[in-house]
Structure formats: C-alpha cells, structure tokens
Amino acid sequence: GNSPEYALLATVETRPDPAFAKGVLDGLAQDPPAIPARWFYDEAGSQLFDAITDLPEYYPTRTEIGILETAMPEIADAVGPGRAVVDYGAGSLAKTPLLLDGIEPALYVPVDISGVHLRASAEVLEKRFPGLPIEPVEADFTRPFDLPAEVGDHPRLGFFPGSTIGNLVPPSAVDLLRSFRRTLGTGALLLIGMDRVKDPARLVAAYDDAAGVTARFNRNLLERINRELGGTVPVEAFAHEARWNASLSRIEMHLVAQRDVRFEIDGRPFQMAEGASIHTENSHKYTPESSQLLLSAGGWTVRRAWTDPAGDFSLLLARA
C-alpha cells in the first residue's frame, strides 16, 4: 500500500522547480523563443535520451564507446595510474567502467546536480569496483566546487564524455572548461568527447530518426511544461525539426507551430503564429581545429586525440 513516506516522496518530486518555471517563461519571452536544453531531462526525458542512444541513426554514443575500448591502452599510457577521476555528470554506466577498468585510478569522484542520480550510479559502481574509493559530490558542475578532501594530492583527471560540451554555445562552453580548470587545478588532465562535423544528411538523421524517438524527446519538453507548470500547450500542434546551421556548425532542434496557437503557462498567456518555432537545443559539431581552439580558450592544451576509423567522433586528452 501507499506508506506515508511514499506520499511525502511523491509530493516532493512533483513540486514545480522554480528554476524550470523561470527558464521556460524567460525563454518564451525571447525573440525568437528558446528554452535551454537542460530542461529536457526529467524522468521521461532521461528515458527517451537513453532510447536515442540505441537508435541506428544516433552514432555518437556507440562510436565513443568504441573509441574508449580501442584506445584504452593508449589512454592509460598517457594518463598513468593513481589518478583521482572526476566524472562530470555522475557517469554513464557504459563509459565510466571502461575508463576505471583501463587506468588504475586511486579514487573516483562522480559529480552530479541530482543526488538521486548520483547515489544510484555510485551504488552500481561500488559493486563493480569493490576496492575503489568513491566520493560522490552533489554539485552544479557548471560552477567551480571544492573537491572532497580524499582527493588530496592525487593527480586529477576530469572525464566529460558524450559531447555534452556541444550543447553549450561557445561562450558558455569556454566558461565550463575554465570552471573545470579551476576545480581540477593546473597540471590536471581532461578526457573529453567531442562530436565531429560530417555530412549534414547524417547529422540531421541522427537528430530526426525514422522511429520518431527524438521527436518524442523534443515534444516531451512541452509535456513537461504542461505536467509541472500547469501549462495548456497543445503539444500535437508542434512539429519536431532538426536543422543543420552550417555557419554556426551546429544541429538545432526546434518545435515548430503547425497552426496559430494560444496557450497558458503558470497562468500567463502566450501566442505563436503558424510556422514560428521554439528553439530547444544546439548540438555543436567540431573539426580537429575548432575543438583545439575551444579547449585552448578554456585553458586546456590538447595532448592527444583519438577518433573512430571513420572520424565521426573524437576523444581528446588535454592538460590544464
């Protein structure tokens, strides 16, 4: 039955996040309207993202895992043993074990804004790596934070796979890289995944798959607005679109109104004309040159870079 504890948990979890409300209302007030991609990842959105990573068109996840597998002996050589691994985003349970198996770390520091996510993944990794000290940090890693005392003088290795850096516009990406540098310190290493520029048709397909999973992921943002912010957004009136923006070297995801629409969010009225769009995500793609440039603007010097044979994705090792 429903224990009182359960009821309390349900209340806590459905309480609207004021930052989400602000992100949505401020974003829709912009011209053109744009809502930051971080708001995709509620429970449903995180599950849809997991489903995306299995799609035939979505190459980044499996390609990066392939690079980690193939290049691990070289990565281990370049990184050396005894590092404190700081894993930004609490760890992909597919990628982190490859790294921890490969490099003989001294300790593992997963960092995530969600304590629930952090504890769940730490529990899995504790079982998988029984001898490895794990020191989770609940923090917003877009800002510098203090490393746990256990890190001590161990040399540091930041791990930021997935090309998540690509979801930030360059000024924000540079800020994030600088903040990593502040947290990890001079002399630290950073292993970072960055997706590559390629045939636009393949890029668009990766973000507009035939099964429509990415479309559901995109539209889930509107459903989340309706669920959590008392929205009346007519979700079916919005079409998912993935566009390649060549001059800014990025895939953009949009939700395009298929007719004139009116709706309310948090009691506030909005209207959009047919054809108008809400810009929901950027996913920047890099060349070898632009990835080096971005990293160096963020205070990191590229030491090594690995790619898959087709050059679809890259894993870079940089030094602060």
Ligand code: AVI
């Ligand atoms: C999380 N991030 C790196 C993904 C990407 O490819 O930009 C998010 C995503 N959006 C649509 N498909 C995947």
